[in-house]
Amino acid sequence: MISLPKGTKDVLPQESYKWHYVEEQIRKLAKDFGFQEIRTPTFEHTELFSRGVGETTDIVNKEMYTFIDKGGRSMTLKPEGTAGVARSFIENGLGNTPQPTKMYYLTPVFRYEKPQSGRLREHHQFGIEIFGSDSPYADVEVMSLVKTLFDRLGIDSIELNINNIGCAKCRKNYTKALCDYFAKHINAMCQTCKERL
Numbered sequence: 001m002i003s004l005p006k007g008t009k010d011v012l013p014q015e016s017y018k019w020h021y022v023e024e025q026i027r028k029l030a031k032d033f034g035f036q037e038i039r040t041p042t043f044e045h046t047e048l049f050s051r052g053v054g055e056t057t058d059i060v061n062k063e064m065y066t067f068i069d070k071g072g073r074s075m076t077l078k079p080e081g082t083a084g085v086a087r088s089f090i091e092n093g094l095g096n097t098p099q100p101t102k103m104y105y106l107t108p109v110f111r112y113e114k115p116q117s118g119r120l121r122e123h124h125q126f127g128i129e130i131f132g133s134d135s136p137y138a139d140v141e142v143m144s145l146v147k148t149l150f151d152r153l154g155i156d157s158i159e160l161n162i163n164n165i166g167c168a169k170c171r172k173n174y175t176k177a178l179c180d181y182f183a184k185h186i187n188a189m190c191q192t193c194k195e196r197l
Contacts, residue, residue: 099132
């Protein structure tokens, strides 16, 4: 008998109603907040993730399911949702529509995780994206939506921690201070960390 691939899970009929309930709550909430659903392909050109997520991240270096298709192109099962949504926003000219553009997705994502740590190699992600607004209120809206979702699902043991690395001008100083600090410890770093630095 062929068994379930390592790091994947069947959603059995006696469990699927829970998925339906959560997905229904997400869709209702997204509509309440003015978000529209977007569905992007399950696989994209590998370059989208290596450029969009960052070539030195663990996702790109260790966790992507990448293959060469019959046309000789490098393709990757999506490891996260944002890169495909950003590609679609640009490719489909959504920047030419009234802004901001508010989209959400419920999608399977694939990462070569270590299943023994309780992670699945195929899991599902809910994400929201706001394009065309640089207002901090957009960030507040995202946090409000997530808090409301947890409330509706009866999850009340949530703690929100907010961090800020500053505006574009301040971020340069922050990045320099961070690099200066870690440069003193470069000999203790792994090769990946050295490359990131």
